[in-house]
Amino acid sequence: MENKKKTLTLYGSICLLLLAVVIGCVKMFDTPAPERPKVGFIMRPLLNSSNWGTTQYNGIKLAADQMGVELLVKQDVPNNRQEIEQAIQDFVDAGCKVIIMTNGPHARLGRKKIEANPKVTFYCSQTDEKLPNLYFYSGRFYEARYLSGMLAAMKSHTGRLGYIAAMPGGEVTRAINAFALGAQTIRQDAVVDVYWTKDWVREDEERMGVKVLSARGADVIAHQMDRSTVNEMANDMGVYSIAYHETPPFASSLVLATIRIQWGEIYQEVLRRSFKKPRHRDVWRGISDGSVSCENFSYSVSSLEAERIQQARIAMRQGRKVFSGEIIDTTGRVRCQRGESLSDETILRSMNWFVKGVITNL
Numbered sequence: 128m129e130n131k132k133k134t135l136t137l138y139g140s141i142c143l144l145l146l147a148v149v150i151g152c153v154k155m156f157d158t159p160a161p162e163r164p165k166v167g168f169i170m171r172p173l174l175n176s177s178n179w180g181t182t183q184y185n186g187i188k189l190a191a192d193q194m195g196v197e198l199l200v201k202q203d204v205p206n207n208r209q210e211i212e213q214a215i216q217d218f219v220d221a222g223c224k225v226i227i228m229t230n231g232p233h234a235r236l237g238r239k240k241i242e243a244n245p246k247v248t249f250y251c252s253q254t255d256e257k258l259p260n261l262y263f264y265s266g267r268f269y270e271a272r273y274l275s276g277m278l279a280a281m282k283s284h285t286g287r288l289g290y291i292a293a294m295p296g297g298e299v300t301r302a303i304n305a306f307a308l309g310a311q312t313i314r315q316d317a318v319v320d321v322y323w324t325k326d327w328v329r330e331d332e333e334r335m336g337v338k339v340l341s342a343r344g345a346d347v348i349a350h351q352m353d354r355s356t357v358n359e360m361a362n363d364m365g366v367y368s369i370a371y372h373e374t375p376p377f378a379s380s381l382v383l384a385t386i387r388i389q390w391g392e393i394y395q396e397v398l399r400r401s402f403k404k405p406r407h408r409d410v411w412r413g414i415s416d417g418s419v420s421c422e423n424f425s426y427s428v429s430s431l432e433a434e435r436i437q438q439a440r441i442a443m444r445q446g447r448k449v450f451s452g453e454i455i456d457t458t459g460r461v462r463c464q465r466g467e468s469l470s471d472e473t474i475l476r477s478m479n480w481f482v483k484g485v486i487t488n489l
């Protein structure tokens with residue numbers, strides 16, 4: 128009996144020893160999960176203060192969640208060198224390996240900090256700055272603007288279209304030109320009357336713009352502002368309009384369509400290229416991959432009109448370029464020859480002119 132007890136004790140000791148060895152091995156290989164990569168996001172507006180700010184944030188948040196990225200956000204960062212530099216430095220200190228800036232001037236104002244952090248990848252929307260660690264991202268919004276120009280011309284009785292925007296440059300100039308070219312495929316005599324507000328959110332001036340353009344004969348009005356004030360005012364005045372960012376909740380049949388931007392798709396591509404380091408890191412997505420669209424047609428748009436827009440959309444997906452064929456600017460200069468199309472570099476960096484038919488005081 129005593130020998131049996133000794134044997135059991137020995138077996139028990141061996142089992143405990145083996146268990147200790149197993150636990151030790153598990154702990155040795157039980158390394159903590161790696162930290163999620165951090166991405167800094169600099170916003171010009173306050174979150175939920177505008178359609179533009181909200182759709183931008185919703186897009187980056189969706190992309191960050193899908194890709195397992197920790198998102199750090201700074202809101203209401205003005206176009207001020209000191210504040211931009213401080214925002215960048217705060218993100219660098221927090222360990223962000225990617226910093227995204229949502230406004231073109233951010234890259235110019237933060238240039239010194241971008242140069243001082245060559246191991247950090249920077250993305251900026253609508254920037255002309257060129258640095259080894261700075262890349263461009265945006266959507267080809269002008270493609271959807273072209274389609275909306277076609278629709279506007281179909282619904283116009285006067286051939287005079289209105290366009291309300293903050294200031295020229297970059298995306299705004301491309302968008303106005305594309306809107307005019309789209310309209311002129313429907314009516315060769317179509318003109319686009321531009322009203323400048325000089326700020327992205329200026330509701331009194333936006334309302335005034337609708338009144339002024341309508342008084343000058345514009346019976347369809349598009350806009351490129353942060354909010355939907357233009358659509359609201361046009362709706363109240365019984366004037367057709369084109370929405371931007373998202374369809375306003377008050378939209379009636381007078382809001383013909385919406386320029387939609389799938390920011391989640393764009394930002395997912397930005398993050399993928401940031402961490403996987405492909406050869407080409409700039410991101411410029413459009414109609415062909417579904418990142419940009421002209422959609423949510425109102426009841427005022429007939430099936431025949433919608434079908435014509437759809438045919439133009441299909442042609443774009445098959446390679447049809449917006450800025451192709453003969454294009455003449457407001458001074459009479461030929462900017463694109465028949466049988467040719469403008470390069471992305473020209474569209475992105477050198478379009479500081481307006482096409483024939485655009486009326487502007489600039």
